[in-house]
Amino acid sequence: MESLIELKDIVKTYKVGSVEVHALRGVNLTIQPNEYISIMGPSGSGKSTLMNIIGCLDTPTSGRYELEDVPVHEMDDNQLAEIRNRKIGFVFQTFNLLPRANALHNVELPLIYSGVHATRRKALAEAAIEKVGLSDRKSHKPSELSGGQRQRVAIARALVNNPSLILADEPTGNLDSATGDEIMQVFKDLHAAGNTVVLITHEKEIAEQANRIVYIRDGNIADDVRI
Amino acid sequence: MTPFLIKLWENIKIAIRALVQSKMRTVLTTIGIIIGVLTVVSVASIIEGLNRGFANQIANLGSNALYVQKYPWASMEDFSKFRNRPNVILKEADFIRERMRLAEAVSPSTGTRQDIRSRGKTLNGISVNGVTNNYDVVTGLVIEEGRFFSFAEIERDKNNVVIGWEIKENLFENRNVLGEKIKIGTTNYTVIGVTEKRGNFLGQSLDAEVYVPLGTVFKNFGWHRSISIAVKVTDATRVDEARDELRFLMRLARKLKPTDEDNFSINQQDVLMDMYNKLTGGLYTAAIGIGTLSLLVGGIGIMNIMLVSVTERRKEIGIRMALGAKRKVITFQFIVESIIICGVGGVIAIILSYLVSIIISKITPFPSAVPAWSVFMGLGFSALIGLFFGIYPASKAARLNPIECLRYE
Known part of the structure:
Protein backbone atom coordinates (compact mmCIF):
# COMPACT_ATOMS: atom_id res chain seq x y z
CA MET A 1 0.00 0.00 0.00
CA GLU A 2 1.48 3.26 -1.16
CA SER A 3 -0.81 5.96 0.13
CA LEU A 4 -3.78 5.99 2.47
CA ILE A 5 -5.91 8.40 0.47
CA GLU A 6 -5.67 9.11 -3.21
CA LEU A 7 -7.96 11.80 -4.64
CA LYS A 8 -7.77 12.38 -8.43
CA ASP A 9 -9.62 15.18 -10.25
CA ILE A 10 -12.39 15.30 -7.68
CA VAL A 11 -15.27 17.47 -8.93
CA LYS A 12 -18.39 18.17 -6.93
CA THR A 13 -21.23 20.17 -8.40
CA TYR A 14 -24.45 20.96 -6.57
CA LYS A 15 -27.65 22.20 -8.02
CA VAL A 16 -29.27 24.89 -5.91
CA GLY A 17 -32.53 25.54 -7.71
CA SER A 18 -31.44 26.11 -11.32
CA VAL A 19 -27.98 27.42 -10.37
CA GLU A 20 -25.01 25.05 -10.49
CA VAL A 21 -22.58 25.48 -7.62
CA HIS A 22 -19.08 24.19 -8.28
CA ALA A 23 -17.93 23.24 -4.80
CA LEU A 24 -14.85 21.32 -5.93
CA ARG A 25 -13.20 21.89 -9.31
CA GLY A 26 -10.78 19.01 -9.74
CA VAL A 27 -8.96 18.37 -6.49
CA ASN A 28 -5.87 16.12 -6.44
CA LEU A 29 -4.66 15.09 -3.02
CA THR A 30 -2.62 12.23 -1.64
CA ILE A 31 -2.36 11.45 2.05
CA GLN A 32 0.15 8.96 3.41
CA PRO A 33 -0.43 6.76 6.44
CA ASN A 34 0.40 8.42 9.76
CA GLU A 35 0.27 11.92 8.34
CA TYR A 36 -1.05 14.81 10.42
CA ILE A 37 -2.63 17.14 7.91
CA SER A 38 -4.77 20.27 8.15
CA ILE A 39 -7.20 21.31 5.43
CA MET A 40 -7.66 25.05 5.69
CA GLY A 41 -9.78 27.58 3.92
CA PRO A 42 -12.40 30.25 4.41
CA SER A 43 -16.06 29.34 4.54
CA GLY A 44 -17.46 28.63 1.09
CA SER A 45 -14.07 27.47 -0.13
CA GLY A 46 -15.19 23.88 -0.53
CA LYS A 47 -13.33 22.45 2.45
CA SER A 48 -16.51 21.04 4.03
CA THR A 49 -17.43 19.36 0.76
CA LEU A 50 -13.93 17.91 0.57
CA MET A 51 -14.25 16.65 4.13
CA ASN A 52 -17.61 15.02 3.38
CA ILE A 53 -16.12 13.26 0.39
CA ILE A 54 -13.02 12.11 2.29
CA GLY A 55 -15.36 10.97 5.11
CA CYS A 56 -17.49 9.00 2.63
CA LEU A 57 -20.60 10.94 3.62
CA ASP A 58 -20.80 12.22 0.07
CA THR A 59 -19.66 11.05 -3.33
CA PRO A 60 -17.89 13.13 -5.98
CA THR A 61 -19.66 14.15 -9.19
CA SER A 62 -16.59 12.94 -11.03
CA GLY A 63 -13.04 11.86 -10.23
CA ARG A 64 -11.45 8.97 -8.40
CA TYR A 65 -11.17 8.42 -4.67
CA GLU A 66 -9.21 5.47 -3.40
CA LEU A 67 -9.03 4.74 0.30
CA GLU A 68 -6.39 2.14 1.08
CA ASP A 69 -6.41 1.29 -2.65
CA VAL A 70 -10.14 0.61 -2.58
CA PRO A 71 -12.10 2.69 -5.12
CA VAL A 72 -14.62 4.43 -2.89
CA HIS A 73 -16.15 6.62 -5.62
CA GLU A 74 -17.85 3.56 -7.12
CA MET A 75 -19.56 2.48 -3.93
CA ASP A 76 -23.23 2.52 -3.07
CA ASP A 77 -24.81 3.80 0.16
CA ASN A 78 -24.45 0.53 2.04
CA GLN A 79 -20.81 0.07 1.16
CA LEU A 80 -20.08 3.69 2.09
CA ALA A 81 -21.78 3.15 5.47
CA GLU A 82 -19.53 0.19 6.06
CA ILE A 83 -16.41 2.17 5.09
CA ARG A 84 -17.42 4.99 7.46
CA ASN A 85 -17.98 2.43 10.16
CA ARG A 86 -14.67 0.63 9.82
CA LYS A 87 -12.20 3.06 8.30
CA ILE A 88 -13.15 6.54 9.46
CA GLY A 89 -13.43 8.08 12.89
CA PHE A 90 -15.36 11.37 12.89
CA VAL A 91 -14.83 14.21 15.35
CA PHE A 92 -17.29 17.09 14.90
CA GLN A 93 -17.33 20.72 15.96
CA THR A 94 -20.62 20.21 17.84
CA PHE A 95 -19.51 16.83 19.26
CA ASN A 96 -22.63 15.08 17.92
CA LEU A 97 -23.12 12.73 20.82
CA LEU A 98 -26.50 11.11 21.46
CA PRO A 99 -27.80 13.35 24.24
CA ARG A 100 -29.71 10.73 26.19
CA ALA A 101 -27.08 8.01 26.09
CA ASN A 102 -24.17 7.92 28.52
CA ALA A 103 -20.56 8.31 27.45
CA LEU A 104 -19.90 4.59 27.28
CA HIS A 105 -22.91 3.90 25.08
CA ASN A 106 -21.95 6.76 22.79
CA VAL A 107 -18.52 5.24 22.35
CA GLU A 108 -20.02 1.79 21.76
CA LEU A 109 -22.23 3.03 18.91
CA PRO A 110 -19.87 2.34 15.95
CA LEU A 111 -19.24 -1.16 17.32
CA ILE A 112 -22.97 -1.84 17.46
CA TYR A 113 -23.20 -1.12 13.73
CA SER A 114 -20.27 -3.41 12.99
CA GLY A 115 -21.96 -6.21 14.95
CA VAL A 116 -19.44 -6.66 17.74
CA HIS A 117 -20.58 -8.85 20.59
CA ALA A 118 -21.74 -6.97 23.71
CA THR A 119 -19.00 -8.04 26.11
CA ARG A 120 -16.18 -7.35 23.64
CA ARG A 121 -17.88 -4.09 22.69
CA LYS A 122 -17.92 -2.91 26.26
CA ALA A 123 -14.25 -3.79 26.75
CA LEU A 124 -13.22 -1.93 23.56
CA ALA A 125 -15.31 1.11 24.49
CA GLU A 126 -13.85 1.24 27.97
CA ALA A 127 -10.35 1.01 26.56
CA ALA A 128 -11.07 3.90 24.19
CA ILE A 129 -12.50 6.02 27.00
CA GLU A 130 -9.43 5.33 29.06
CA LYS A 131 -7.22 6.53 26.21
CA VAL A 132 -8.87 9.95 26.38
CA GLY A 133 -8.68 9.96 30.19
CA LEU A 134 -12.38 9.82 30.99
CA SER A 135 -12.73 6.43 32.70
CA ASP A 136 -14.31 8.05 35.76
CA ARG A 137 -16.95 9.77 33.61
CA LYS A 138 -18.06 6.87 31.43
CA SER A 139 -21.60 6.62 32.83
CA HIS A 140 -22.25 10.36 32.58
CA LYS A 141 -24.57 11.74 29.97
CA PRO A 142 -23.26 14.45 27.61
CA SER A 143 -25.23 17.12 29.49
CA GLU A 144 -23.32 16.20 32.63
CA LEU A 145 -19.96 16.71 30.93
CA SER A 146 -17.98 19.85 30.08
CA GLY A 147 -17.32 20.81 26.44
CA GLY A 148 -13.80 19.43 26.57
CA GLN A 149 -14.99 16.19 28.12
CA ARG A 150 -17.69 15.82 25.46
CA GLN A 151 -15.10 16.24 22.74
CA ARG A 152 -12.95 13.61 24.41
CA VAL A 153 -15.91 11.22 24.39
CA ALA A 154 -16.35 11.98 20.70
CA ILE A 155 -12.66 11.27 20.10
CA ALA A 156 -12.96 7.98 21.99
CA ARG A 157 -15.91 7.12 19.75
CA ALA A 158 -13.79 7.97 16.68
CA LEU A 159 -11.01 5.71 17.92
CA VAL A 160 -13.02 2.74 19.08
CA ASN A 161 -13.20 0.91 15.74
CA ASN A 162 -9.48 1.42 15.20
CA PRO A 163 -10.02 3.43 11.99
CA SER A 164 -7.51 4.12 9.24
CA LEU A 165 -8.24 7.80 9.46
CA ILE A 166 -9.41 10.27 12.07
CA LEU A 167 -11.35 13.08 10.44
CA ALA A 168 -11.86 16.11 12.68
CA ASP A 169 -14.06 18.98 11.55
CA GLU A 170 -13.31 22.18 13.51
CA PRO A 171 -12.82 20.10 16.68
CA THR A 172 -11.99 23.16 18.80
CA GLY A 173 -14.61 25.46 17.30
CA VAL A 198 -7.03 14.97 9.04
CA LEU A 199 -8.05 18.28 10.55
CA ILE A 200 -10.48 20.67 8.87
CA THR A 201 -10.31 24.22 10.20
CA HIS A 202 -10.36 27.88 9.26
CA GLU A 203 -8.07 28.89 12.15
CA LYS A 204 -4.43 29.35 11.26
CA GLU A 205 -3.12 28.57 14.77
CA ILE A 206 -4.95 25.27 14.82
CA ALA A 207 -3.94 24.34 11.30
CA GLU A 208 -0.31 25.04 12.06
CA GLN A 209 -0.16 22.30 14.65
CA ALA A 210 -0.26 19.73 11.87
CA ASN A 211 2.73 18.65 9.83
CA ARG A 212 1.15 19.59 6.55
CA ILE A 213 -1.35 22.27 5.58
CA VAL A 214 -3.50 22.13 2.46
CA TYR A 215 -5.11 25.46 1.56
CA ILE A 216 -8.41 25.34 -0.31
CA ARG A 217 -9.74 28.29 -2.21
CA ASP A 218 -12.67 28.37 -4.69
CA GLY A 219 -12.84 24.62 -4.95
CA ASN A 220 -9.19 24.07 -5.69
CA ILE A 221 -6.06 23.40 -3.72
CA ALA A 222 -4.26 26.73 -3.57
CA ASP A 223 -1.26 25.60 -1.63
CA ASP A 224 0.15 22.46 -0.01
CA VAL A 225 2.78 23.18 2.65
CA ARG A 226 4.80 20.72 4.69
CA ILE A 227 6.09 22.06 7.98
CA MET B 1 -24.60 -14.84 18.11
CA THR B 2 -24.00 -13.86 14.53
CA PRO B 3 -23.38 -10.21 13.70
CA PHE B 4 -26.85 -10.13 12.17
CA LEU B 5 -28.53 -11.23 15.39
CA ILE B 6 -26.42 -8.81 17.40
CA LYS B 7 -27.55 -5.99 15.13
CA LEU B 8 -31.16 -7.13 15.32
CA TRP B 9 -31.10 -7.27 19.10
CA GLU B 10 -29.24 -3.95 19.37
CA ASN B 11 -31.83 -2.34 17.14
CA ILE B 12 -34.64 -3.57 19.33
CA LYS B 13 -32.80 -2.20 22.37
CA ILE B 14 -32.26 1.14 20.61
CA ALA B 15 -35.96 1.28 19.75
CA ILE B 16 -37.00 0.47 23.31
CA ARG B 17 -34.61 3.07 24.66
CA ALA B 18 -36.01 5.70 22.30
CA LEU B 19 -39.56 4.84 23.40
CA VAL B 20 -38.70 4.98 27.08
CA GLN B 21 -36.99 8.32 26.58
CA SER B 22 -40.18 9.95 25.32
CA LYS B 23 -42.62 8.34 27.72
CA MET B 24 -45.55 10.71 27.33
CA ARG B 25 -45.54 10.43 23.58
CA THR B 26 -45.26 6.67 23.72
CA VAL B 27 -48.12 6.38 26.21
CA LEU B 28 -50.45 8.63 24.21
CA THR B 29 -49.73 6.80 20.99
CA THR B 30 -50.21 3.47 22.67
CA ILE B 31 -53.59 4.60 24.01
CA GLY B 32 -54.73 5.22 20.44
CA ILE B 33 -53.85 1.66 19.52
CA ILE B 34 -55.34 0.27 22.74
CA ILE B 35 -58.68 1.91 22.01
CA GLY B 36 -58.66 0.56 18.49
CA VAL B 37 -57.84 -3.01 19.41
CA LEU B 38 -60.12 -2.88 22.44
CA THR B 39 -63.03 -1.79 20.27
CA VAL B 40 -62.49 -4.57 17.77
CA VAL B 41 -62.02 -7.29 20.36
CA SER B 42 -64.91 -6.07 22.52
CA VAL B 43 -67.30 -5.90 19.61
CA ALA B 44 -66.20 -9.36 18.58
CA SER B 45 -66.69 -10.70 22.08
CA ILE B 46 -70.16 -9.20 22.42
CA ILE B 47 -71.09 -10.76 19.11
CA GLU B 48 -69.56 -14.06 20.07
CA GLY B 49 -71.42 -13.95 23.38
CA LEU B 50 -74.73 -13.23 21.71
CA ASN B 51 -74.17 -15.99 19.20
CA ARG B 52 -73.25 -18.50 21.85
CA GLY B 53 -76.16 -17.46 24.04
CA PHE B 54 -78.56 -17.79 21.18
CA ALA B 55 -77.17 -21.15 20.15
CA ASN B 56 -77.45 -22.40 23.73
CA GLN B 57 -81.03 -21.27 24.02
CA ILE B 58 -81.95 -22.78 20.73
CA ALA B 59 -80.39 -26.02 21.88
CA ASN B 60 -83.09 -26.03 24.57
CA LEU B 61 -85.58 -26.74 21.84
CA GLY B 62 -83.85 -30.04 21.16
CA SER B 63 -81.78 -30.61 18.07
CA ASN B 64 -83.72 -33.63 16.93
CA ALA B 65 -87.17 -32.28 17.63
CA LEU B 66 -89.64 -31.25 14.93
CA TYR B 67 -92.69 -29.14 15.68
CA VAL B 68 -95.90 -29.31 13.65
CA GLN B 69 -97.60 -25.96 14.11
CA LYS B 70 -100.03 -23.63 12.45
CA TYR B 71 -97.47 -20.83 12.04
CA PRO B 72 -93.85 -21.01 11.00
CA TRP B 73 -91.24 -19.76 13.50
CA ALA B 74 -89.47 -17.65 11.01
CA SER B 75 -90.76 -16.47 7.71
CA MET B 76 -90.09 -13.68 5.29
CA GLU B 77 -93.75 -13.86 4.25
CA ASP B 78 -96.73 -12.01 5.65
CA PHE B 79 -98.08 -13.83 8.66
CA SER B 80 -101.71 -13.08 7.77
CA LYS B 81 -101.26 -15.63 5.01
CA PHE B 82 -101.09 -18.36 7.64
CA ARG B 83 -104.09 -17.20 9.67
CA ASN B 84 -106.61 -19.05 7.55
CA ARG B 85 -104.87 -22.36 8.01
CA PRO B 86 -106.82 -24.94 9.96
CA ASN B 87 -105.81 -25.46 13.58
CA VAL B 88 -103.50 -28.34 14.31
CA ILE B 89 -105.63 -30.73 16.34
CA LEU B 90 -105.17 -33.61 18.73
CA LYS B 91 -106.45 -36.14 16.24
CA GLU B 92 -103.56 -35.29 13.96
CA ALA B 93 -101.12 -35.92 16.78
CA ASP B 94 -102.65 -39.34 17.30
CA PHE B 95 -102.51 -39.97 13.55
CA ILE B 96 -98.79 -39.23 13.53
CA ARG B 97 -98.10 -41.21 16.67
CA GLU B 98 -99.75 -44.30 15.21
CA ARG B 99 -98.03 -44.14 11.83
CA MET B 100 -94.67 -42.37 12.00
CA ARG B 101 -91.75 -44.79 11.85
CA LEU B 102 -88.96 -42.30 12.63
CA ALA B 103 -90.69 -40.82 15.66
CA GLU B 104 -89.39 -41.81 19.06
CA ALA B 105 -92.05 -39.77 20.80
CA VAL B 106 -94.91 -37.57 19.73
CA SER B 107 -96.02 -34.92 22.17
CA PRO B 108 -98.89 -32.57 21.48
CA SER B 109 -99.06 -29.37 23.48
CA THR B 110 -100.85 -26.08 23.51
CA GLY B 111 -100.60 -22.85 25.38
CA THR B 112 -102.53 -19.96 26.86
CA ARG B 113 -101.74 -17.01 29.07
CA GLN B 114 -103.42 -16.82 32.46
CA ASP B 115 -103.10 -15.10 35.80
CA ILE B 116 -101.83 -17.32 38.58
CA ARG B 117 -102.69 -16.82 42.24
CA SER B 118 -101.53 -18.38 45.45
CA ARG B 119 -101.96 -17.18 49.02
CA GLY B 120 -102.92 -13.67 47.94
CA LYS B 121 -100.04 -13.27 45.48
CA THR B 122 -100.87 -12.89 41.78
CA LEU B 123 -98.66 -13.34 38.72
CA ASN B 124 -100.21 -11.90 35.58
CA GLY B 125 -100.14 -13.32 32.08
CA ILE B 126 -98.16 -16.44 32.81
CA SER B 127 -97.66 -18.87 29.97
CA VAL B 128 -99.67 -22.02 30.68
CA ASN B 129 -98.60 -25.04 28.62
CA GLY B 130 -100.96 -27.92 28.12
CA VAL B 131 -98.76 -30.97 27.68
CA THR B 132 -98.75 -34.75 27.70
CA ASN B 133 -96.71 -37.15 29.83
CA ASN B 134 -93.74 -37.37 27.44
CA TYR B 135 -93.36 -33.60 26.93
CA ASP B 136 -90.36 -33.48 29.27
CA VAL B 137 -88.55 -36.17 27.29
CA VAL B 138 -89.29 -34.62 23.92
CA THR B 139 -88.32 -31.06 24.80
CA GLY B 140 -85.56 -31.82 27.28
CA LEU B 141 -87.37 -30.30 30.25
CA VAL B 142 -85.67 -31.30 33.52
CA ILE B 143 -87.60 -31.70 36.78
CA GLU B 144 -85.78 -30.43 39.85
CA GLU B 145 -88.35 -31.22 42.54
CA GLY B 146 -91.24 -33.66 42.51
CA ARG B 147 -92.13 -35.30 39.21
CA PHE B 148 -93.65 -34.81 35.78
CA PHE B 149 -97.12 -36.01 34.78
CA SER B 150 -98.03 -39.67 34.59
CA PHE B 151 -99.98 -41.13 31.70
CA ALA B 152 -103.00 -41.57 33.99
CA GLU B 153 -102.99 -37.93 35.05
CA ILE B 154 -102.95 -36.83 31.41
CA GLU B 155 -105.77 -39.25 30.48
CA ARG B 156 -107.95 -37.97 33.31
CA ASP B 157 -107.19 -34.28 32.75
CA LYS B 158 -106.21 -33.95 36.39
CA ASN B 159 -105.90 -30.44 37.76
CA ASN B 160 -102.22 -30.93 38.57
CA VAL B 161 -99.47 -28.49 37.67
CA VAL B 162 -95.69 -28.50 37.19
CA ILE B 163 -94.33 -25.00 37.74
CA GLY B 164 -91.28 -23.21 36.45
CA TRP B 165 -88.42 -22.37 38.74
CA GLU B 166 -89.19 -18.65 38.70
CA ILE B 167 -92.88 -19.19 39.55
CA LYS B 168 -91.82 -21.12 42.59
CA GLU B 169 -89.42 -18.35 43.61
CA ASN B 170 -92.08 -15.69 43.21
CA LEU B 171 -94.98 -17.48 44.86
CA PHE B 172 -93.37 -19.72 47.45
CA GLU B 173 -89.81 -18.48 47.88
CA ASN B 174 -87.97 -21.26 49.65
CA ARG B 175 -90.90 -23.11 51.13
CA ASN B 176 -91.88 -26.59 50.07
CA VAL B 177 -94.28 -26.35 47.15
CA LEU B 178 -95.16 -29.95 46.42
CA GLY B 179 -98.79 -30.53 47.27
CA GLU B 180 -99.55 -26.79 47.48
CA LYS B 181 -102.52 -25.34 45.59
CA ILE B 182 -102.29 -22.58 43.01
CA LYS B 183 -105.14 -20.99 41.11
CA ILE B 184 -104.80 -20.72 37.34
CA GLY B 185 -107.65 -18.69 35.92
CA THR B 186 -110.55 -19.82 38.05
CA THR B 187 -109.46 -23.39 38.83
CA ASN B 188 -107.27 -24.71 41.62
CA TYR B 189 -104.33 -26.95 40.72
CA THR B 190 -102.04 -29.07 42.87
CA VAL B 191 -98.30 -28.56 42.39
CA ILE B 192 -96.57 -31.87 41.66
CA GLY B 193 -93.20 -30.70 40.32
CA VAL B 194 -90.79 -27.83 39.70
CA THR B 195 -88.62 -27.52 36.62
CA GLU B 196 -84.92 -26.81 36.73
CA LYS B 197 -83.76 -23.24 36.02
CA ARG B 198 -83.45 -22.72 32.25
CA GLY B 199 -82.71 -19.02 31.83
CA ASN B 200 -83.92 -16.76 29.04
CA PHE B 201 -84.86 -17.35 25.47
CA LEU B 202 -84.80 -14.23 23.30
CA GLY B 203 -85.21 -12.11 26.39
CA GLN B 204 -88.14 -14.10 27.76
CA SER B 205 -87.79 -16.16 30.87
CA LEU B 206 -88.28 -19.86 30.31
CA ASP B 207 -88.75 -20.33 34.03
CA ALA B 208 -91.89 -18.24 34.36
CA GLU B 209 -94.07 -20.97 32.84
CA VAL B 210 -96.35 -23.64 34.15
CA TYR B 211 -97.32 -27.02 32.69
CA VAL B 212 -100.72 -28.71 33.03
CA PRO B 213 -102.26 -31.74 31.33
CA LEU B 214 -103.23 -30.93 27.75
CA GLY B 215 -106.87 -31.84 28.30
CA THR B 216 -107.27 -29.44 31.21
CA VAL B 217 -106.35 -26.53 28.94
CA PHE B 218 -109.13 -27.50 26.55
CA LYS B 219 -111.52 -28.13 29.42
CA ASN B 220 -110.79 -24.98 31.42
CA PHE B 221 -109.78 -22.47 28.77
CA GLY B 222 -111.75 -23.51 25.70
CA TRP B 223 -111.57 -26.05 22.90
CA HIS B 224 -110.92 -23.79 19.97
CA ARG B 225 -107.16 -23.64 19.87
CA SER B 226 -104.35 -24.93 17.69
CA ILE B 227 -101.86 -27.31 19.21
CA SER B 228 -98.19 -27.86 18.59
CA ILE B 229 -97.06 -31.40 17.92
CA ALA B 230 -93.49 -32.01 19.06
CA VAL B 231 -91.94 -35.04 17.38
CA LYS B 232 -88.71 -36.44 18.75
CA VAL B 233 -86.83 -38.16 15.95
CA THR B 234 -85.31 -41.56 16.69
CA ASP B 235 -82.01 -40.75 15.06
CA ALA B 236 -80.54 -37.25 15.02
CA THR B 237 -78.84 -37.98 11.71
CA ARG B 238 -82.17 -38.73 10.04
CA VAL B 239 -83.98 -35.52 10.94
CA ASP B 240 -84.43 -34.49 7.31
CA GLU B 241 -85.88 -37.87 6.45
CA ALA B 242 -88.18 -37.63 9.45
CA ARG B 243 -89.27 -34.20 8.35
CA ASP B 244 -90.32 -35.59 4.98
CA GLU B 245 -92.20 -38.42 6.63
CA LEU B 246 -93.92 -36.02 9.00
CA ARG B 247 -94.96 -33.76 6.15
CA PHE B 248 -96.31 -36.70 4.23
CA LEU B 249 -98.36 -37.90 7.21
CA MET B 250 -99.76 -34.44 7.90
CA ARG B 251 -100.80 -34.04 4.28
CA LEU B 252 -102.36 -37.49 4.45
CA ALA B 253 -104.20 -36.65 7.66
CA ARG B 254 -105.52 -33.47 6.08
CA LYS B 255 -106.22 -35.22 2.76
CA LEU B 256 -104.37 -32.57 0.77
CA LYS B 257 -104.21 -32.97 -3.00
CA PRO B 258 -100.74 -33.08 -4.58
CA THR B 259 -101.27 -29.57 -5.94
CA ASP B 260 -102.26 -28.12 -2.57
CA GLU B 261 -99.74 -26.17 -0.56
CA ASP B 262 -98.94 -27.31 2.97
CA ASN B 263 -101.44 -25.72 5.34
CA PHE B 264 -99.26 -26.33 8.37
CA SER B 265 -95.64 -25.62 9.30
CA ILE B 266 -92.95 -28.01 10.42
CA ASN B 267 -90.60 -26.01 12.63
CA GLN B 268 -87.10 -26.91 13.64
CA GLN B 269 -84.35 -25.11 15.56
CA ASP B 270 -82.19 -24.79 12.43
CA VAL B 271 -84.78 -22.47 11.00
CA LEU B 272 -84.33 -20.13 13.93
CA MET B 273 -80.57 -20.28 13.69
CA ASP B 274 -80.71 -19.48 9.98
CA MET B 275 -83.05 -16.61 10.63
CA TYR B 276 -80.84 -15.31 13.39
CA ASN B 277 -77.75 -15.46 11.22
CA LYS B 278 -79.53 -13.71 8.38
CA LEU B 279 -80.74 -10.92 10.62
CA THR B 280 -77.53 -10.33 12.52
CA GLY B 281 -74.78 -11.22 10.06
CA GLY B 282 -74.83 -7.83 8.34
CA LEU B 283 -75.08 -6.00 11.62
CA TYR B 284 -72.05 -7.81 12.98
CA THR B 285 -69.99 -7.11 9.90
CA ALA B 286 -70.85 -3.44 10.23
CA ALA B 287 -69.93 -3.42 13.92
CA ILE B 288 -66.57 -5.05 13.26
CA GLY B 289 -66.03 -2.59 10.43
CA ILE B 290 -66.64 0.37 12.71
CA GLY B 291 -64.29 -1.12 15.28
CA THR B 292 -61.66 -1.52 12.59
CA LEU B 293 -62.05 2.15 11.73
CA SER B 294 -60.98 3.12 15.22
CA LEU B 295 -57.98 0.85 14.82
CA LEU B 296 -57.21 2.70 11.62
CA VAL B 297 -57.41 6.02 13.46
CA GLY B 298 -54.94 4.62 16.01
CA GLY B 299 -52.66 3.60 13.15
CA ILE B 300 -52.76 7.07 11.64
CA GLY B 301 -51.86 8.37 15.11
CA ILE B 302 -48.82 6.11 15.05
CA MET B 303 -47.78 7.34 11.64
CA ASN B 304 -48.21 10.96 12.71
CA ILE B 305 -46.10 10.48 15.80
CA MET B 306 -43.44 8.57 13.94
CA LEU B 307 -43.22 11.30 11.31
CA VAL B 308 -42.80 13.96 14.00
CA SER B 309 -40.28 11.74 15.69
CA VAL B 310 -38.25 11.36 12.49
CA THR B 311 -38.10 15.13 12.03
CA GLU B 312 -37.20 15.71 15.66
CA ARG B 313 -34.48 13.09 15.62
CA ARG B 314 -32.78 14.10 12.39
CA LYS B 315 -29.60 14.87 14.27
CA GLU B 316 -29.62 11.42 15.87
CA ILE B 317 -30.26 9.80 12.48
CA GLY B 318 -27.35 11.78 11.01
CA ILE B 319 -25.02 10.71 13.81
CA ARG B 320 -25.99 7.08 13.45
CA MET B 321 -25.50 7.19 9.69
CA ALA B 322 -22.10 8.89 10.02
CA LEU B 323 -21.01 6.17 12.43
CA GLY B 324 -21.93 3.48 9.96
CA ALA B 325 -25.64 2.72 10.30
CA LYS B 326 -26.90 1.56 6.92
CA ARG B 327 -30.19 2.90 5.60
CA LYS B 328 -31.93 -0.41 6.18
CA VAL B 329 -30.76 -0.35 9.80
CA ILE B 330 -32.35 3.08 10.29
CA THR B 331 -35.53 1.85 8.59
CA PHE B 332 -35.58 -1.17 10.84
CA GLN B 333 -35.08 0.90 14.00
CA PHE B 334 -38.12 3.06 13.30
CA ILE B 335 -40.31 0.17 12.20
CA VAL B 336 -39.39 -1.71 15.35
CA GLU B 337 -40.41 1.32 17.42
CA SER B 338 -43.76 1.43 15.70
CA ILE B 339 -44.33 -2.31 16.05
CA ILE B 340 -43.41 -2.22 19.73
CA ILE B 341 -45.93 0.56 20.38
CA CYS B 342 -48.61 -1.41 18.56
CA GLY B 343 -47.65 -4.76 20.05
CA VAL B 344 -47.68 -3.46 23.60
CA GLY B 345 -50.93 -1.59 22.88
CA GLY B 346 -52.42 -4.78 21.49
CA VAL B 347 -51.49 -6.84 24.54
CA ILE B 348 -52.87 -4.23 26.94
CA ALA B 349 -56.03 -3.97 24.88
CA ILE B 350 -56.61 -7.69 25.01
CA ILE B 351 -56.18 -7.78 28.77
CA LEU B 352 -58.64 -4.89 29.01
CA SER B 353 -61.07 -6.60 26.68
CA TYR B 354 -61.30 -9.53 29.07
CA LEU B 355 -62.28 -7.05 31.79
CA VAL B 356 -64.77 -5.35 29.49
CA SER B 357 -66.22 -8.73 28.66
CA ILE B 358 -66.71 -9.53 32.34
CA ILE B 359 -68.30 -6.13 32.96
CA ILE B 360 -70.64 -6.54 29.99
CA SER B 361 -71.89 -9.89 31.18
CA LYS B 362 -72.37 -8.45 34.69
CA ILE B 363 -74.28 -5.28 33.85
CA THR B 364 -76.18 -6.25 30.69
CA PRO B 365 -78.38 -9.22 29.92
CA PHE B 366 -76.02 -10.15 27.08
CA PRO B 367 -73.55 -12.91 27.66
CA SER B 368 -70.08 -11.94 26.49
CA ALA B 369 -67.08 -14.07 25.65
CA VAL B 370 -63.70 -13.11 24.22
CA PRO B 371 -63.24 -15.50 21.34
CA ALA B 372 -59.74 -16.81 20.74
CA TRP B 373 -59.80 -15.70 17.12
CA SER B 374 -60.41 -12.11 18.15
CA VAL B 375 -57.34 -12.18 20.39
CA PHE B 376 -55.18 -13.34 17.51
CA MET B 377 -56.91 -10.97 15.15
CA GLY B 378 -56.44 -8.06 17.54
CA LEU B 379 -52.75 -8.79 18.10
CA GLY B 380 -52.05 -9.60 14.49
CA PHE B 381 -53.92 -6.53 13.34
CA SER B 382 -52.11 -4.19 15.69
CA ALA B 383 -48.72 -5.58 14.72
CA LEU B 384 -49.66 -5.19 11.06
CA ILE B 385 -50.80 -1.64 11.69
CA GLY B 386 -47.50 -0.94 13.41
CA LEU B 387 -45.68 -2.34 10.40
CA PHE B 388 -47.87 -0.65 7.82
CA PHE B 389 -47.96 2.79 9.40
CA GLY B 390 -44.33 2.51 10.47
CA ILE B 391 -42.95 1.81 7.01
CA TYR B 392 -43.49 5.26 5.55
CA PRO B 393 -41.94 7.26 8.42
CA ALA B 394 -39.12 4.74 8.70
CA SER B 395 -38.27 4.89 5.02
CA LYS B 396 -38.46 8.67 5.25
CA ALA B 397 -35.91 8.53 8.05
CA ALA B 398 -33.66 6.24 6.04
CA ARG B 399 -33.78 8.47 2.97
CA LEU B 400 -32.45 11.47 4.88
CA ASN B 401 -29.11 12.87 3.83
CA PRO B 402 -26.62 12.40 6.69
CA ILE B 403 -24.77 15.63 5.87
CA GLU B 404 -27.94 17.71 6.20
CA CYS B 405 -28.94 15.82 9.34
CA LEU B 406 -25.62 16.56 11.00
CA ARG B 407 -25.98 20.25 10.20
CA TYR B 408 -29.46 20.28 11.78
CA GLU B 409 -29.66 21.74 15.26
Missing part, protein backbone atom coordinates in the same frame (compact mmCIF):
# COMPACT_ATOMS: atom_id res chain seq x y z
CA ASN A 174 -16.97 25.20 20.26
CA LEU A 175 -14.31 25.21 22.97
CA ASP A 176 -12.45 27.95 24.85
CA SER A 177 -8.77 28.25 23.95
CA ALA A 178 -7.43 26.40 27.02
CA THR A 179 -9.72 23.43 26.42
CA GLY A 180 -9.00 23.68 22.70
CA ASP A 181 -5.30 23.33 23.44
CA GLU A 182 -5.99 20.21 25.51
CA ILE A 183 -7.93 18.66 22.66
CA MET A 184 -5.20 19.54 20.18
CA GLN A 185 -2.76 17.76 22.48
CA VAL A 186 -4.96 14.65 22.27
CA PHE A 187 -4.71 14.74 18.46
CA LYS A 188 -0.97 15.22 18.69
CA ASP A 189 -0.74 12.16 20.95
CA LEU A 190 -2.92 10.13 18.58
CA HIS A 191 -0.66 11.05 15.70
CA ALA A 192 2.38 10.13 17.74
CA ALA A 193 0.75 6.77 18.45
CA GLY A 194 0.61 6.09 14.69
CA ASN A 195 -2.82 7.36 13.67
CA THR A 196 -3.53 9.38 10.56
CA VAL A 197 -5.28 12.63 11.45
